[in-house]
Structures are given as structure tokens and as C-alpha cells.
Amino acid sequence: xxxxxxxxxxxxxxxxxxxxxxxxxxxxxxxxxxxxxxxxxxxxxxxxxxxxxxxxxxxxxxxxxxxxxxxxxxxxxxxxxxxxxxxxxxxxxxxxxxxxxxxxxxxxxxxxxxx
Amino acid sequence: xxxxxxxxxxxxxxxxxxxxxxxxxxxxxxxxxxxxxxxxxxxxxxxxxxxxxxxxxxxxxxxxxxxxxxxxxxxxxxxxxxxxxxxxxxxxxxxxxxxxxxxxxxxxxxxxx
Numbered sequence: 001x002x003x004x005x006x007x008x009x010x011x012x013x014x015x016x017x018x019x020x021x022x023x024x025x026x027x028x029x030x031x032x033x034x035x036x037x038x039x040x041x042x043x044x045x046x047x048x049x050x051x052x053x054x055x056x057x058x059x060x061x062x063x064x065x066x067x068x069x070x071x072x073x074x075x076x077x078x079x080x081x082x083x084x085x086x087x088x089x090x091x092x093x094x095x096x097x098x099x100x101x102x103x104x105x106x107x108x109x110x111x112x113x114x115x
Numbered sequence: 116x117x118x119x120x121x122x123x124x125x126x127x128x129x130x131x132x133x134x135x136x137x138x139x140x141x142x143x144x145x146x147x148x149x150x151x152x153x154x155x156x157x158x159x160x161x162x163x164x165x166x167x168x169x170x171x172x173x174x175x176x177x178x179x180x181x182x183x184x185x186x187x188x189x190x191x192x193x194x195x196x197x198x199x200x201x202x203x204x205x206x207x208x209x210x211x212x213x214x215x216x217x218x219x220x221x222x223x224x225x226x227x228x
Contacts (some may be wrong), residue, residue: 031214040124042204042218043159050214058215059116090158094214103149104216106158 002027004107006091012113013081021076021110023091030096032074033058033104034066036087043090049074050096081114088112117142119207121219128195129227136222138205139187145207148188149216150179153202162203163190195226 004025013019023032033048035058045058049068063085065077074093078085091107118141128134140148146167151159165172165179165188172179176195181188192199202223206216 033214033216035218040220042119042121042220043216044218045215048215059217096214103161103164104214106160108158 002105004091004093004105006089006107006110008110009108010111012115014115015082016080019078019081019112021078021089021091021112023074023076023093023107024072025074025091025093025105026072027093027105028071029093029105030071031104032068032091032093034064034074034076035090035092036060036085037090037109038087046076046089081112083114086112086114117145117207117209117217119205119217119219121205121222123222124220125223125225127225127227130195130197132195134190134192134195134199134224134226136190136203136205136224137187138189138207138219139185140207140217141186142207142209143183143186144209147208148179148181149206149208150177150190151204151206151218153204153221155201159204192224195224197226197228200224200226 007022030051034046035043044060047066049055089110092104094104121138149164152162153159178191202221205219208216
């Protein structure tokens, strides 16, 4: 089954404790992206990757890191989480077009609480 | 960068009535406009999209219209049903710049039976 998976789905942690949220897709998509969702603000892009070893900042990258060592995986790293990073996080992936844009498929979401 | 504004933020309609959600965008180079539906506790899912070379697109009870001159696009849901209750997001992107989507703030739609 074609899908985007994220782990963990729920996480409660404390300020400053490094954490990683994993994202994996099995559709051979080139493009992967991380969003955070906060009430009234919609989905805001954190980082994206257009292919292996190619990553770039989105609109709200501060406090986050990513890596893209393999095509299928795109982990989100919070080196020193703070309470303002409490949010719902979504990973998404799609084929990367230059003449057409393909549908982005979203993972199930990770609800992160930083105390 | 691109800025997308979405209105209204909440919309309550009677079952069977129509619902309209409007979005405006700032970057005239944007040329792809998807709409996502997010049910409570679920992930966003694409319900319809439109590209800049088309003015209107329909899929059963939903339709999207695009006015490039005015830089706005709208989602129309006809004959609403309780299962249409969800949060709807519009988005915009520039195809040649990759797949970066800029989302509107979302509209919470409640269909009352």
C-alpha cells in the first residue's frame, strides 16, 4: 500500500531533550516536506527536500534540522526543543515535477508536546 | 514570498445548502492551487486542484474557480452533507519552483443536519 508513515504519533517531552521524528514513504517520491499545524495558522512549511542530499528551508525553519540520506526517509530533528515547538507535525511527499505539480500525500501526523 | 489568505475561518451551513470558501494569493507567478480536506484527527487529503490554464474545475459536488487577474480562487460545495464537515485548506504553489505549497489558514465547515 502506498503510504507516508511517521513515528512517533504522539510524543511528550521536556525542554532541551533532543528528539527525532521519522518520516518514510514507499512511493519513490523525490519531494518530501515537513509542516507544522497550529490553530488559525494553517500548515506552515518547516523544511523540504527535492531529492537525496538536497534540502532547503521553508517558512519556519528555526529550531529544526532535517536530513535526506535516502530517498524514502526524511527525519525531522529538534536538537533542543522548546515549548513553542508544541504542535502537530505532518510529513508529506510527492513526485517532483518541473512542468507539472503532483499531489502531495501527507503522513498521519505527530502530535508533539514540549513541557 | 507567497501569502495565501482564506475566508471565512468558520462556516456553518444547513444540510443541502451550498458552501463557498474563498482564497486570495499574492504571487502572480503561482500556477497551481490545490484544496485539502482535513477531518478531525486525520491528515489533510487532496480533494480537488486547479492549474492556472483553467478557470473552473468540477468533481461531483465540489468545484473550484480561479480568477488569475484578481488572484483569487474559490471552493464551492453543493448539496452539503454532514460528512462534508471538516477543515478545508487552500494552497498555492509555483510549479517551476518545485512543489512548495503555501497554505491558507483553513476554514472549519460545519454542516448541520
